[in-house]
Amino acid sequence: MTGRSLSTNQDLDPARLREVFGVFPSGVVAVAAEVDGVPVGLAASSFTSVSLDPPLVSFSVAGTSKTWPTLRRARHLGVTILADHHDRACRQLAGPVGHRFDGLQLTATEDGALTLDDGLARFDSTIHDEVEAGDHVIVLLRVHAIEHADTSQPLVFHRSGFGSISRIA
Numbered sequence: 001m002t003g004r005s006l007s008t009n010q011d012l013d014p015a016r017l018r019e020v021f022g023v024f025p026s027g028v029v030a031v032a033a034e035v036d037g038v039p040v041g042l043a044a045s046s047f048t049s050v051s052l053d054p055p056l057v058s059f060s061v062a063g064t065s066k067t068w069p070t071l072r073r074a075r076h077l078g079v080t081i082l083a084d085h086h087d088r089a090c091r092q093l094a095g096p097v098g099h100r101f102d103g104l105q106l107t108a109t110e111d112g113a114l115t116l117d118d119g120l121a122r123f124d125s126t127i128h129d130e131v132e133a134g135d136h137v138i139v140l141l142r143v144h145a146i147e148h149a150d151t152s153q154p155l156v157f158h159r160s161g162f163g164s165i166s167r168i169a
């Protein structure tokens with residue numbers, strides 16, 4: 001066999017892994033809820049659709065997250081697929097906890113699922129399962145309601161930067 005070899009004898013340090021994982025482009029979601037009357041949430045690029053029947057989606061949250069222990073107490077969780085104009089909102093949603101929702105237009109359901117009004121799509125969900133996976137927890141969410149605006153393009157996260165899709169053939 002010819003070609004470039006893939007050596008198993010490499011140092012898989014976190015910085016290098018983050019760099020290489022970042023080659024894979026993804027969208028970004030906001031996972032949020034009102035807990036004890038206070039908006040709680042974070043930005044996550046690990047969102048994936050999982051199952052149609054039952055309807056399931058997932059995201060992974062770091063075991064070190066200070067937000068997740070509070071957020072997981074919510075009765076329902078809102079998931080918003082961020083649009084390409086949400087780059088600043090996204091950094092804010094990942095930033096200092098007290099300012100994550102500053103200036104954002106939000107709607108909460110009676111069950112506390114919190115979503116951004118101008119997102120590309122929104123889900124009302126509950127936790128279906130949590131699976132420990134290394135230094136993260138894979139959170140499986142059961143979807144109860146969906147809304148799809150379809151008016152703008154998704155925010156794309158790639159190599160630690162934000163962009164948008166210019167053309168899909």
Ligand SMILES: Cc1cc2nc3c(=O)[nH]c(=O)nc-3n(C[C@H](O)[C@H](O)[C@H](O)COP(=O)(O)O)c2cc1C
Pocket residue numbers: 028042043044045046047059060061062064065066067068090091093094095097157
């Ligand atoms: C573009 C982007 C994507 C992110 N994706 C994830 C993710 O998938 N999982 C995660 O745990 N944190 C992710 N984060 C970090 C969280 O938004 C947040 O900053 C982190 O959880 C620390 O805050 P906390 O301690 O309040 O949870 C992402 C941040 C950014 C800017």
